[in-house]
Amino acid sequence: MLLLTEGSSTWLLNIAVTILALVVLVDWVTFIMLSALGITLGLFFYTTVVGPVHLQLSLDSGYCLVHQIFTATIIGLFFARRKQQSFDTLSTQKNRLAIEHKETQEELIESQQGRSNMIKMLKNAGVENMATLAKSSKTLLDNIFKREKSEKLEEEAESLANALAQISVKLDRFEHRAIGYLPLEEVREIALRDLFSGVEEALKAREQKVLFHASPLTTSLQCDLPTIKKLLINSAAFVSRMEETAGPVLVATAPTKLAYLVDETRTDKIKTVEAICFTITTATQLPAVSNQYMAQMAWQQSAAEGVEALPLVANEQIVKAHYGYTAMEKVEGALALYYVIPMNIREVRSERMENPSINGSGAWPRADDNYPGAKEREDDFLEEMWAHTRVDMALVEKAIDVIKDYYGPTRRKTGEPYYLHPLAVAHIVRGYTQDKNTILAALLHDIIAKTPLNPEQITTLFNKEVSDIVTKATNMTLRAESAYSVTLTPLEHVNELVEKEDKRVLYIKVAAKLHDMRTIHGIVAKERLALIDEAVSYYAPMAGKLGLKQVEEEFKKITMEFFDQCW
Numbered sequence: 001m002l003l004l005t006e007g008s009s010t011w012l013l014n015i016a017v018t019i020l021a022l023v024v025l026v027d028w029v030t031f032i033m034l035s036a037l038g039i040t041l042g043l044f045f046y047t048t049v050v051g052p053v054h055l056q057l058s059l060d061s062g063y064c065l066v067h068q069i070f071t072a073t074i075i076g077l078f079f080a081r082r083k084q085q086s087f088d089t090l091s092t093q094k095n096r097l098a099i100e101h102k103e104t105q106e107e108l109i110e111s112q113q114g115r116s117n118m119i120k121m122l123k124n125a126g127v128e129n130m131a132t133l134a135k136s137s138k139t140l141l142d143n144i145f146k147r148e149k150s151e152k153l154e155e156e157a158e159s160l161a162n163a164l165a166q167i168s169v170k171l172d173r174f175e176h177r178a179i180g181y182l183p184l185e186e187v188r189e190i191a192l193r194d195l196f197s198g199v200e201e202a203l204k205a206r207e208q209k210v211l212f213h214a215s216p217l218t219t220s221l222q223c224d225l226p227t228i229k230k231l232l233i234n235s236a237a238f239v240s241r242m243e244e245t246a247g248p249v250l251v252a253t254a255p256t257k258l259a260y261l262v263d264e265t266r267t268d269k270i271k272t273v274e275a276i277c278f279t280i281t282t283a284t285q286l287p288a289v290s291n292q293y294m295a296q297m298a299w300q301q302s303a304a305e306g307v308e309a310l311p312l313v314a315n316e317q318i319v320k321a322h323y324g325y326t327a328m329e330k331v332e333g334a335l336a337l338y339y340v341i342p343m344n345i346r347e348v349r350s351e352r353m354e355n356p357s358i359n360g361s362g363a364w365p366r367a368d369d370n371y372p373g374a375k376e377r378e379d380d381f382l383e384e385m386w387a388h389t390r391v392d393m394a395l396v397e398k399a400i401d402v403i404k405d406y407y408g409p410t411r412r413k414t415g416e417p418y419y420l421h422p423l424a425v426a427h428i429v430r431g432y433t434q435d436k437n438t439i440l441a442a443l444l445h446d447i448i449a450k451t452p453l454n455p456e457q458i459t460t461l462f463n464k465e466v467s468d469i470v471t472k473a474t475n476m477t478l479r480a481e482s483a484y485s486v487t488l489t490p491l492e493h494v495n496e497l498v499e500k501e502d503k504r505v506l507y508i509k510v511a512a513k514l515h516d517m518r519t520i521h522g523i524v525a526k527e528r529l530a531l532i533d534e535a536v537s538y539y540a541p542m543a544g545k546l547g548l549k550q551v552e553e554e555f556k557k558i559t560m561e562f563f564d565q566c567w
Contacts, residue, residue, distance in 0.1 A: 182321035184224035209248035234311035235280040283334035293325040367404040391436040406451040414522025428511035441469035
């Protein structure tokens with residue numbers, strides 16, 4: 001058309017409008033391609049139909065052509081940029097909504113799974129049998145009022161007590177598990193720079209700016225990576241939203257310590273571990289970090305209220321699962337969140353907390369008592385108990401049933417069902433004492449540390465004395481207001497045992513360590529050295545002080561045999 005009209009000013013204006021429309025409507029690459037294609041096709045058809053090109057543009061027309069092309073392109077690019085910015089904003093909002101939608105879906109799925117697990121737990125607890133139990137209770141009460149007594153009535157009373165105890169185990173601290181309990185499924189060592197990199201990448205998708213300031217004394221952390229990453233993302237987003245600022249959020253780390261009460265009745269008995277304090281704030285100056293914080297083991301609702309507080313509630317759950325400390329305050333008018341996490345979570349939180357029997361999810365099958373040799377060992381133990389002690393055999397068999405039920409499919413490093421370990425320990429203890437409560441406690445000696453069973457329920461199933469012995473033998477601190485218990489190191493536990501000066505407990509601990517030594521071949525080399533160190537340093541001398549010279553010699557003999565094999 002330009003050639004046909006010989007460069008008329010009317011067509012020059014059309015060129016400008018066409019270029020402007022193209023630049024605005026399409027992207028830059030498409031604009032160049034369409035322009036080149038249009039010019040090429042126009043020249044082809046003109047030379048084919050009309051003939052050779054004889055365009056003689058005047059200086060004014062040539063200037064106008066170049067000016068129109070240049071001006072139209074610049075103006076088009078300006079409008080195209082505005083359009084692109086609008087599209088970018090919409091795209092960012094869409095991505096943010098997609099991320100939030102995905103997170104919401106995951107939370108809904110997790111919530112649904114939690115409800116499903118709760119329903120399973122209630123069914124496993126035998127709640128559907130509550131009507132039958134209530135009827136049995138009524139029958140017992142009627143007979144008590146009638147002052148009737150019979151052997152059948154006593155059996156019914158014992159059966160009722162046992163059934164209620166089993167249900168109470170499953171339902172114990174139901175509110176805590178429904179609200180506060182959080183399993184840690186990916187506990188591992190991670191460099192802080194890798195953690196920060198993942199957090200920064202996640203926040204970049206939300207267009208959230210974040211600055212990191214890590215102390216040179218804090219370079220790595222043993223934690224559950226997904227939950228700690230979620231904690232930092234939640235915190236940065238929450239602080240930015242509450243402060244209503246587009247500026248960067250500062251995430252800083254500093255070394256500190258966490259303290260735990262070893263004995264709730266004594267404030268001077270404290271276990272201290274190295275920790276990291278994460279500070280999330282928009283303040284220009286980093287707030288001061290204390291040298292030590294007292295871990296918050298009981299569930300505490302966030303001070304913030306409303307929907308905005310939900311990320312903080314999730315964060316508190318994560319921190320509690322890591323046996324940490326959390327706080328929120330204003331620093332120089334800016335909001336600051338503090339999260340203190342132990343540098344090595346396994347120093348304080350046992351792996352048993354990730355055991356399905358602890359969190360109440362799914363069915364928990366009974367131990368495999370058809371394992372080769374298991375039945376023979378159980379029969380030998382029962383026969384010796386019947387022949388050489390005055391222990392109520394019904395209670396012994398009941399204790400064996402309890403450990404089979406609660407240890408379930410758990411196995412030792414040797415591959416055998418775990419319940420065979422306490423069975424062997426009780427067998428060894430029988431050689432030291434005939435005290436019935438000590439032998440029963442030996443069968444149950446680490447059931448608190450490895451299953452949901454607690455001292456109150458052991459008292460219900462057996463008696464207070466057995467419960468007290470088992471509690472003293474447990475290498476954890478037990479807390480009344482929380483299902484979370486703090487693990488003690490071997491030295492801390494031995495000091496507790498020595499301080500309590502209960503010979504019955506020492507018998508059990510020596511026997512347990514002796515059985516560990518007898519089955520040392522099933523343990524990996526690194527753990528063998530730790531076991532031998534404990535046996536030689538603590539338990540062999542303990543056996544000597546208890547007058548168990550033969551046991552002391554066996555500790556030394558197994559140790560020598562191990563080192564002979566190594567050399």
